[in-house]
Amino acid sequence: MGIRIGDIEVVAPVFLAPMSGVTDLSFRKIVRKQGPELVFSEMIASREFLKTESLSVRKFNTNFVEDYPLAVQLAGWDPEDMALAAKINEDRGATFIDINMGCPAKKVVKRYAGSALMQDLNLAKKIIQSVIKAVNVPVTLKMRTGWNLDHRNAPELALIAEREGVQMITVHGRTRCQLYKGVADWPFIAQVKGAVKIPVIANGDIRTIYDAKECLELSKADGVMIGRGSYGRPWFLNQITKFLETGKIQEAPSLDEQKLVLIEHLDYMLTHYGFQDGAKLARKHIAWYTKGLPSSGEARQKIFATNSLSALITEVNDLYSIATEKMAA
Ligand SMILES: Cc1cc2nc3c(=O)[nH]c(=O)nc-3n(C[C@H](O)[C@H](O)[C@H](O)COP(=O)(O)O)c2cc1C
Structure with a gap:
């Protein structure tokens, strides 16, 4: 049932997505109370993180002993910034460093960070190399299927990432240009899975326990990541884990x-x-x-x-x- 990410075994194949403004320490704690699923931090902008002890740091003021295991997600366009921010977070106790190549927000992509990196695989590779060189903890990568429907290069980026030493890929089944419109393409994620040997996690539009099962079947992924489906129901991830384990539905709490x-x-x-x-x-x-x-x-x-x-x-x-x-x- 579990997934090995580098040399770390996570017990359930169901992860809480990084969500800015949502998956802060309090939300991560309440999700952890419901079950053993792996949680991701909100995205941390590496340059701001290094420059200032302000909002992103205060929001990310965590206790890594209690907040464990934790994938700390970093975004940025500068390989050195990303490496330094990764190292600081490793030293503070991050279990994994996740690189964001999926964020579609204008203010992020205009600086060639987030999903914009899917348009510049050379820079994407440099960032990956730099982060991997800087830390000993496993490095993971979250991406979309591509920039737009004519350029769905997630399998290519996943292969580059694997060759450089990334230990797990998460794919949100939409392109950057789709933003949150349309539906996540779970079958396309199977192409990423087919391109690499490292674990692939499927993400996008999983709102029910049955969605999770169908998504796993269509994407052939090793696990699922849940974002908006966890809003107001932090127990949802554990319901999925239980269903995948036993085939039985665990009712929502009263x-x-x-x-x-x-x-x-x-x-x-x-x-x-x-x-x-x-x-x-x-x-x-x-x-x-x-x-x-x-x-x-x-x-x-x-x-x-x-x-x-x-x-x-x-x-x-x-x-x-x-x-x-x-x-x-
Ligand atoms: C409010 C919000 C904030 C998000 N912030 C991040 C983020 O910081 N990093 C990231 O990689 N993805 C972020 N995402 C994308 C989610 O991680 C996820 O890929 C997307 O919502 C699709 O999954 P879902 O349909 O299960 O929500 C965010 C999504 C939402 C709705």
Whole structure:
């Protein structure tokens, strides 16, 4: 069931995707509580990371003993910056260094970082070589299928990466130009799998347990990576792992259990960021956890208006009590 990445065995073939603004330490902790799946950090811009002890560092202020195993994802266009940032993160305790060659954001690709590197395989190779030379931990790479539908060169980039010593490839089954439109092409990922011997992880649009199974079948990948499907349900990854292991569906937690997970998640966030910033950052998570619950829209506004942890928890409790009553009626 597990996957060997370099000399490290990860126990489940289901990974939490790197997601800026989502997979911070609090979210990683709450996902880890549900099961043993490998988690990725948010993308860290290597140049900013080296230049300043500001936001990306504060957001990435982690405890590597507790936050283990962790793939730290770096983005950048300068091989030296990338190597230095990789080395610092290795020294701090990163289990893996993941190189981002998939980010489609304009501000990233205009500097020839993220998915733009799929248009410049020479620079991509230099970055890979430089990072691999700098660290001893396994280096992994996340990419898209290519820049656009006429240039889907993920198999070529994967082969270059493997030859340089990259130990695992993740492919989001869309091109850069597709951004998040259309659907992820799981069968195309099989071409990447066919090109290399290292593990390949398939990513994109896995929203149900059955999607995960179908994606594995079509992509022939060694594992799956889950991004948006984990919003408001950090237990989803472990449900997939259990299903792949046993063929049996593990039900989602009861509403009451879900509430406790949310409260714990909020506690992590407010402790890490302080009430003011934490409550603001937590809004989207609260909305995801409670989406579709009866009367939740109104109750969420009350939650967002609170100014202390105890008031916030009272309102969360109220939201779930009202929802439970309405669902039982
Ligand atoms: C809010 C958000 C932030 C993301 N940030 C990153 C990132 O920092 N690094 C990265 O490689 N991919 C990032 N992605 C892409 C995801 O890792 C993933 O490849 C993509 O969402 C497709 O998977 P999904 O359909 O399971 O969400 C982000 C996606 C979203 C929605």
